[in-house]
Amino acid sequence: HSAMGFKLFDDTAHNKYEAQQKKEQLLIKLNLTGKLKQKLKTADVLKISKPCTENDRVQTFLQRLLLMNYRARCGESGQINKTQILSVTDNDDEGDFYTDLSKSSSEEAVQSSLVHPMDVQMAVFHCSDSFLKQLIVTKLSQCQYALPLLVPDPFTGEIEFPLWTFRQIRKSWKSTDNSMKKIMVSFFRLGATSTSKSQLMNRLINEKHDTFFHRDCPGSSRNRLLMDGVVEIAWYCPSGKSTDHFTDCVAFCNLHGDAETHEKQLEILTEMSSVNVVVLGDQEKNKRSTKLQNLYKLSKPMICLLSEESSSVSQLRAGKYRIGIKNRNQSEVSAELRKTIGGLISKTFTLEKLAELSNIKVDEENEECKQGTNSAQTMTNFLDEKDISTMKETHFPCHGRLWKNWCQKNKELHRPQDSNIELTRSRLRTEMEEIREQQKAYGLTEFMESFIEKLNTQTADEMRYFLKWINIFLDKHSSDLSSLQKNYDDKWTKILNLKKKHDKSGQLEKEQTELEKISENLNAATFGLEHIFREIGQIYESHMSVKKNKKQAEKKLNKICLPKLAADLIISGYPLELMDGDAGHVPLIWVSAVLDELSRKLGDQRVFVLSVLGIQSSGKSTMLNAMFGLQFLMDGDAGHVPLIWVSAVLDELSRKLGDQRVFVLSVLGIQSSGKSTMLNAMFGLQFAVSAGRCTRGAFMQLVKVSEEMNGELKFDYILVVDTEGLRAPELAGMSTRHHDNELATFVVGLGNMTLINIFGENPSEMQDILQIVVQAFMRMKKVRLNPSCVFVHQNVTDVAAGDKNMEGRRRLQEKLDEMTKLAAKEEVYEAESFSDVIAFDVQEDVRYFAQLWEGSPPMAPPNPSYSECVQELKNTILKKNPNKNIFFLYPYIIHSYPYHSYIDHLLYTHICLCVFVCLTQLKMYFFITIHLYSSHAV
Known part of the structure; x- marks a missing residue:
């Protein structure tokens, strides 16, 4: 008995060592050796470089992804398979049909040489720094791909929740239900099944697009190394039409691999989700599964998909359902599953709640990110007590009303209308100087002083986190403009109706004035990093x-x-x-x-x-x-x-x-x-x-x-x-x-x-x-x-x-x-x-x-x-x-150059662009003045 225990331990250790070796070989094959420590950066990816070859899987994937091409996951496996087919069929020797049919092929060798497309994606993800990860996840979201939610470290197994990478994700939808619930449905399998869970989920979300990568996708192979234990998330967003699959925004989570061997991920998902969907394989084995028994005892709704049965949906007890999926029309199965899920949805969730769970690493816990968050939060605290419509005037007095007045007077200065041009110019210059003095008198507000101080005292990465976070917080302050937008739309509709009626009562003019005021309020409430x-x-x-x-x-x-x-x-x-x-x-x-x-x-x-x-x-x-x-x-x-x-x-x-x-x-x-x-x-x-x-x-x-x-x-x-x-x-x-x-x-x-x-x-x-x-x-x-x-x-x-x-x-x-x-x-x-x-x-x-x-x-x-x-x-x-x-670039200088003249009734604008172009060989400088003018006639 003891000898068996040692043998089992030796086999487990050997298998673990072998898996580690395969992962290291994968990184070597993808030219990512050493990148787990010296991470890839955004600047490395955005450089203008020569087009990559198909063999450079990492660069091909990144270039296609940045182009928002959802074929980024497709690899060159098709070419390899084609070559293999030719090598097998180019045998002209005559022989017995059954003898030829029984000949072994080198398919397994070919399969083992292929790199699974999701291994490419996850290898790049593991080898990227926080900012490149965020860019990758943002682009994956734009391509309507599922996003990594829980990611085990390929060598230590430690699970990380990359919350930071989700911070730039924006989803929009129209709901027929005003409750605005955010619901999570988790899918996992127990045991081996012939049915693709990912493919089943794709039919629920979007029948025409592979949101989750599955076994029948181009380039897929059996030797997947980095996806076991990964949990991916994708959202279904309704359009407010009768054809919507669900009336609310629903998050679908997919645990890859057998849930029996990924206890921590299973525990997290079952705790956070509104509905649990389990795909069951070997029935006899599942009868002995304590995990399945525990799931069934939970008060949460549960749907069992039986891969060895072909029965339609049936209720076992309150909140517990079974659906057979063997040899059944997949559209019919999807319809039953949608209807069942829709009737069970209740509990809501947020990604932030997931970060609060114990025994899970969150990427935002690193010191630089926390420092950036704290600094940004300090800045936004200045704004909490202010009305959103007056924030810009309070904290940014120099670039608001005063700056616009200065710009207007500067235009009038170079487009004189009065007969006494010199007197008008003198008055305008005096007024412009007074505005500059008022701007200077305001100096640095407390907000601006704090902002500049933080930029000057932070490290490069702390500053990047700080600017990203402050942009996120400022967007939250100014993104809830729905009431203003509705007022604007209602007023605009009234104006259109009055124009159709050819209104002469003065009501049209009044409504247009009110529309301008709403537009000004909308602009005042729009607040971002650019205003700082x-x-x-x-x-x-x-x-x-x-x-x-x-x-x-x-x-x-x-x-x-x-x-x-x-x-x-x-x-x-x-x-x-x-x-x-x-x-x-x-x-x-x-x-x-x-x-x-x-x-x-x-x-x-x-x-x-x-x-x-x-x-x-x-x-x-x-x-x-x-x-x-x-x-x-x-x-x-x-x-x-x-x-x-x-x-x-x-x-x-x-x-x-x-x-x-x-x-x-x-x-x-x-x-x-x-x-x-x-x-x-x-x-x-x-x-x-x-x-x-x-x-x-x-x-x-x-x-x-x-x-x-x-x-x-x-x-x-x-x-x-x-x-x-x-x-x-x-x-x-x-x-x-x-x-x-x-x-x-x-x-x-x-x-x-x-x-x-x-x-x-x-x-x-x-x-x-x-x-x-x-x-x-x-x-x-x-x-x-x-x-x-x-x-x-x-x-x-x-x-x-x-x-x-x-x-x-x-x-x-x-x-x-x-x-x-x-x-x-x-x-x-x-x-x-x-x-x-x-x-x-x-x-x-x-x-x-x-x-x-x-x-x-x-x-x-x-x-x-x-x-x-x-x-x-x-x-x-x-x-x-x-x-x-x-x-x-030096000395490519833009500066003020007062000039005014009339040429065929064209009035010069206030801008004069002065460019020094330095010739490479002679090192000579040419001074070119571009008069930018405009005409009311054009």
Whole structure:
């Protein structure tokens, strides 16, 4: 008896050792040796690098995932199997059929050489730091994949709950039940079964998409190493329609492996869930299972799925049901299971409750994360006692009303209307100086002083946690805007009805005034991290602008190192706001200071500037976030670039970057047309947007080019510029066209390349944006700047329809030529076609994108064809004249340059962009002044 005990112990130890060896070999095969300690970082993944080969499973998985391509899990196993089939069937020897049939194949050897797709995902997860894990889980959620909830360490077995990785997950749904319950249903199996539990769960959630990976998925194999004991979670989100499977949001948890051998996970799930669903295999063995008996005795509802029986649903006792699933129609089984679960749902849960359970490790317990949480909580404590509609005015007095007033007077200064121009100018300058003095007098509020102090005293990782946490807390403060949104919608509906009736009583005007007030309240309640940095920019600008005690002010600013802080944040992947979208102004002093500092930090690096232009909500930011991940340049509330602040930040950034070559990519498009989604998919970014509203202003972010691509591309960084959308509804009646012209000229002038985003092919929308774009490029031509552009048509039904797309290209070329002739008259410029203004090939520079979603949200995954379109566009951007007009970031300075003049009734705006372009070979500097002007006629 004793000898048997030792033998059992020896076998267990040997099996454990063998499993450890296999896992180590897996990491070697995936080139992840040593990465369990030296973790992969976000910066490693987001670098612009050469396309990976199919054999590089890790990079292939990550690149596809960042592109929001749900085929990321599919491996190269199909090719291996094909090779194996050929090697078996290429035997021409004649022989007996039964003899050939009985020949053994090398299938097991082939299977053992394959890497299971989920092993790739989990190996990358284990080898990533906290921030990369969060990015991976966010992208998995966007692909409508299940997410790791309880994760055993592959070598120690310690179970971790990665709560931090869920912090950026956002789920939305429409419920017919106002209770807003969050329900959890747990699935696990006891014993071996012929039925796939994961496949059964997929049919409950989404019949058309494999939310949970199962045995019949492409690339699946039997040798799975890292998934045993892992619990995954996925949510079903109703759309508020009669076709919904469930009326509430339901979380489905899936324990992989036999629950008999994973006691701790089983205990946690049964404690947290509303309903337990058990898939039973060998009936005789299960009769002896104490775990099954204990589950049955629990007061919680329980459903037993019998894999060896084919009976329909039946009730055993109150809350206990059985369903046979052998040889039955799977749709019928799913319908019975849905109905049974729907009738048993009661208890609710939250992820935070799961973290409170004992004997479980939570990733947020590390010291740096706790320090970041505590610091962020301290900051948000300042806001708890304030009314959400007055918080910005209280804590950020410099960038609110005063800043908007200053921007307005600055515009009036350069667009004089009075006959006595000099007297008007003198008055306006005096008033602007008074506003700057008022801003300076406010100084640092207690909130801002605490925020800047924390940025200056924390380590790099503590600061990243701090900024992530404060963004989460601020979103919670400003995300509950449902009552304001409802008031806005109701008022807007009233106005539409009055317009239909051609109201003349004055009621329409009254309702419109009230709508504007609601809109202002909505804007005041929208509060995010970008508002804090706008305040920092205005604090800097006011201190640098007021002449009185200027040396003392500069000494104070040097002590708190504002531009240096902003430059460090840009280098670490946070965006900088270039232009304030509400004031329509660029804080040039601030932006210039930041870029100057950035240039000093980066050194001799070449930067490619990519901008994206499009109508509001055309998906510009999504595209950019997928590509890179930026911050803000223009203040979205004031619609103005804070010159002094941005100058200081750029100055500090310049110091850090030095002679790094930069390619600038900008994006422009109509509001809500998918700009940010496109950029996010392209570069793996997560563009910052205001809570509850679309992107406001202009944002920039740096993306590093890998050393292997550096020589080929001739630049060191891509500077991605995301912008607010054109034709924003909330700007209706506020010189929308005038604002759009300023924004387009600014964005086009800034970028080496501009992506012009068009949602669909609506003729009126296309004409609006093309008119603005042509005018902007013509202005660049007049000052001898030669940026390039690519037109992106989003949401095209059939991107492969060659004849149809050819006709679309022809119409676009005709429309561009037509707009060019009109713009040429306005600009007094000789041009007959768009090609006379900019080097443009309608065959190469027009892209058609498939629709983003494969089905109807909220349960629809992204369309893989969309991801492929994004990847093709990214390749085009990198190949299209990469060595032309590349800026050395220092001294790429933006600053104020007072100038006014009339040219054919065109009024110059307040912005003057001064760019020093340093030639690589001659080291000569050219000073170029770009006058950005707009016309009420265009």
